[in-house]
Amino acid sequence: MDQLPFRQIHLDFHTSEDIEGVGAEFDPEEFAGTLERARVNSITCFARCHHGWMYYDSQAFPERVHPHLANRNLLREQIEACHARDIRVPIYVTIQWDHLTANEHPEWLALDERGCPIGTPPYEAGFYRRLCVNSPYVDFLKAHVRELLETLPVDGFFFDIVTPLDCSCRYCRTRMEAQGLEPADARARRRFGLQTINEFKRDLTRFVRRFSPDCSIFYNAGHVGTRHREVADAYTHFELETLPSGGWGYMHFPITMRYARNLGIDCLGQTGKFHTSWGDFHSFKNAEALQYECFRMLALGAKCSIGDQLHPSGRIDPHVYDLVGSVYAEVEKKEPWCQRAKPVTEIGVFTPEEFHSAEIGGLPPALMGITRMLEEGAHQFDIIDTQSDLSRYAVLVLPDTIPVSQPLARKIEAYLECGGAVIASFESGLDETQSEFALTALGVRLIGEGPRELDGTPVRGRHYERADYADYVLPRGEIGRGLPETEHAMYMRGVEVEPAPGSQVLADVIVPYFPRTYRHFCSHRQTPSSGQAGGPAIVQRGRTIYFAHPIFCQYDRNAPRWCKTLFLNALDILLPEPLLRHGGPTTLRATVNEQAAETRWVVHLLHYIPERRSQDIDVIEDVIPLYDVHVSVRVSGEVTSVACVPEGQALAYEQKGNRVGFVVPELVGHQMVEIRF
Numbered sequence: 169m170d171q172l173p174f175r176q177i178h179l180d181f182h183t184s185e186d187i188e189g190v191g192a193e194f195d196p197e198e199f200a201g202t203l204e205r206a207r208v209n210s211i212t213c214f215a216r217c218h219h220g221w222m223y224y225d226s227q228a229f230p231e232r233v234h235p236h237l238a239n240r241n242l243l244r245e246q247i248e249a250c251h252a253r254d255i256r257v258p259i260y261v262t263i264q265w266d267h268l269t270a271n272e273h274p275e276w277l278a279l280d281e282r283g284c285p286i287g288t289p290p291y292e293a294g295f296y297r298r299l300c301v302n303s304p305y306v307d308f309l310k311a312h313v314r315e316l317l318e319t320l321p322v323d324g325f326f327f328d329i330v331t332p333l334d335c336s337c338r339y340c341r342t343r344m345e346a347q348g349l350e351p352a353d354a355r356a357r358r359r360f361g362l363q364t365i366n367e368f369k370r371d372l373t374r375f376v377r378r379f380s381p382d383c384s385i386f387y388n389a390g391h392v393g394t395r396h397r398e399v400a401d402a403y404t405h406f407e408l409e410t411l412p413s414g415g416w417g418y419m420h421f422p423i424t425m426r427y428a429r430n431l432g433i434d435c436l437g438q439t440g441k442f443h444t445s446w447g448d449f450h451s452f453k454n455a456e457a458l459q460y461e462c463f464r465m466l467a468l469g470a471k472c473s474i475g476d477q478l479h480p481s482g483r484i485d486p487h488v489y490d491l492v493g494s495v496y497a498e499v500e501k502k503e504p505w506c507q508r509a510k511p512v513t514e515i516g517v518f519t520p521e522e523f524h525s526a527e528i529g530g531l532p533p534a535l536m537g538i539t540r541m542l543e544e545g546a547h548q549f550d551i552i553d554t555q556s557d558l559s560r561y562a563v564l565v566l567p568d569t570i571p572v573s574q575p576l577a578r579k580i581e582a583y584l585e586c587g588g589a590v591i592a593s594f595e596s597g598l599d600e601t602q603s604e605f606a607l608t609a610l611g612v613r614l615i616g617e618g619p620r621e622l623d624g625t626p627v628r629g630r631h632y633e634r635a636d637y638a639d640y641v642l643p644r645g646e647i648g649r650g651l652p653e654t655e656h657a658m659y660m661r662g663v664e665v666e667p668a669p670g671s672q673v674l675a676d677v678i679v680p681y682f683p684r685t686y687r688h689f690c691s692h693r694q695t696p697s698s699g700q701a702g703g704p705a706i707v708q709r710g711r712t713i714y715f716a717h718p719i720f721c722q723y724d725r726n727a728p729r730w731c732k733t734l735f736l737n738a739l740d741i742l743l744p745e746p747l748l749r750h751g752g753p754t755t756l757r758a759t760v761n762e763q764a765a766e767t768r769w770v771v772h773l774l775h776y777i778p779e780r781r782s783q784d785i786d787v788i789e790d791v792i793p794l795y796d797v798h799v800s801v802r803v804s805g806e807v808t809s810v811a812c813v814p815e816g817q818a819l820a821y822e823q824k825g826n827r828v829g830f831v832v833p834e835l836v837g838h839q840m841v842e843i844r845f
């Protein structure tokens with residue numbers, strides 16, 4: 169399969185054994201016809217769910233078939249009806265969550281360091297106990313997967329809940345000891361847990377390949393990040409599970425996609441039709457939100473997947489597919505400009521995730537802050553790690569918390585010698601022990617760890633409710649463009665540095681009269697400026713600019729506009745001709761993709777505004793159109809036409825040197841603009 173289908177459904181079907189008549193109202197024609205009308209061309213259907221039940225007529229494990237499965241051939245009929253209409257059907261198989269197996273084989277459960285099962289306690293609802301893939305459970309899994317491959321047409325597998333665990337079950341302890349590892353050491357267990365899950369994936373992929381040379385294979389863990397690079401060979405593609413209303417938020421998708429798309433395999437974004445998250449039956453996402461989420465997947469180079477859950481009766485909900493179809497009909501029209509599209513980028517942002525592990529809901533604050541700033545500034549960027557090819561980027565950014573080892577320092581210095589540029593902030597550039605700057609090209613020296621609280625806790629980089637240790641930055645000159653030449657609060661304390669010889673201080677720290685403690689304080693919050701200069705706040709040396717403060721974590725915390733302005737000004741100094749500029753508001757998202765075979769670029773403009781309308785989630789209910797949006801793109805060849813697509817409306821354009829400018833007369837939600845060369 170050279171490319172994933174663009175319009176996919178993930179059809180959950182976790183169905184309790186206490187519900188009768190499962191699949192009784194399933195009608196293959198109605199099912200596949202509804203999908204076809206909604207322009208769906210791939211749907212993931214269930215072989216076995218988190219309750220542990222199977223939805224096909226298993227001969228190997230008849231005791232695991234759902235006890236009230238009225239249609240023993242539910243999965244087979246789903247596949248056959250869809251195949252008759254050219255709709256792919258990857259098969260869903262749960263891995264670590266299986267309620268039936270957890271009850272019947274407690275000896276296969278993953279255990280924490282106290283010997284207790286990891287997951288749902290006995291008197292709570294839920295099937296979230298984890299099974300250990302170092303136990304004999306794997307033998308059952310393989311027999312189950314083998315039966316599917318031998319008895320059903322298998323387009324692909326979606327293996328769900330495949331995450332590294334800190335497991336102290338007897339199988340893990342025995343294997344660790346056999347490898348000379350110490351099971352009592354929590355760090356050793358976590359490393360072993362990662363090794364275990366990676367070996368499991370590679371082994372299961374090899375097993376599947378004995379029966380199918382080319383079916384798709386994906387292992388889901390709710391997040392794709394830096395730990396997936398080393399095991400990408402076990403996957404055919406990545407599905408980025410990221411439901412903005414389901415705990416992931418609206419920032420998770422762009423952050424994961426901007427990283428995952430550089431790992432060499434196709435990516436699929438996965439949201440849901442639910443108002444909130446999985447299992448939210450009889451609820452609907454606003455159509456405008458679903459548009460934004462799917463069109464944003466296209467803009468960032470992903471295909472689309474929408475999660476739904478089939479009712480236990482097996483009857484597909486026509487209202488859900490009216491909603492899905494309203495968006496997928498548009499996706500279908502846009503696809504020709506998204507096939508094999510490659511993002512055009514010029515900024516590489518190192519992710520802190522490689523050094524400080526992240527889970528769902530736990531994206532690094534610095535990464536959240538910089539992604540927002542760059543998207544609000546309409547910059548074209550990827551998120552990268554230390555193994556990435558740096559030569560693709562004009563500027564690298566090390567946001568707040570990127571430790572630099574000697575090999576990484578050499579790699580970045582070689583990149584700088586070839587004409588690259590670097591922006592770093594706060595503790596980025598320090599060596600792994602934070603004792604000195606390993607990246608000496610930044611042109612600063614560490615002079616101390618800064619002030620401590622009265623009890624001795626270092627204050628650097630910490631958030632205080634009343635900004636007890638805040639100081640100030642006094643912007644001037646080019647770095648301060650757009651800001652008044654006066655003190656601007658920096659709520660979190662920065663790193664104490666001095667400029668190395670040959671460096672230029674672009675802005676100074678101005679210190680308060682005193683920090684806020686019980687001994688001395690002033691008014692409700694931080695103490696005002698004393699007017700006295702402290703050390704440097706922003707330092708430039710050649711093609712590098714260093715910020716002493718954690719400006720990206722700060723932006724993620726409460727978004728001071730001056731932090732963004734200072735950073736975007738620094739980018740302007742190092743990158744005076746960015747790929748794209750526009751005259752629209754900061755709520756406008758813009759990306760550039762290339763379709764090399766068609767010798768064209770496609771600019772995506774998106775204008776939807778998620779609003780915090782409730783305690784739990786952000787909501788999009790309206791599309792606010794924009795008119796006469798000026799766009800300027802840096803190009804490398806002679807432009808022959810500019811047009812809004814798929815409408816085919818030609819736009820007047822002007823090419824001056826290496827920039828082409830045009831005006832988009834009306835932007836309603838999402839607009840693609842084709843630039844032909």
Ligand SMILES: [Zn+2]
Nearest residue numbers: 300335337340
């Ligand atoms: Zn284990």
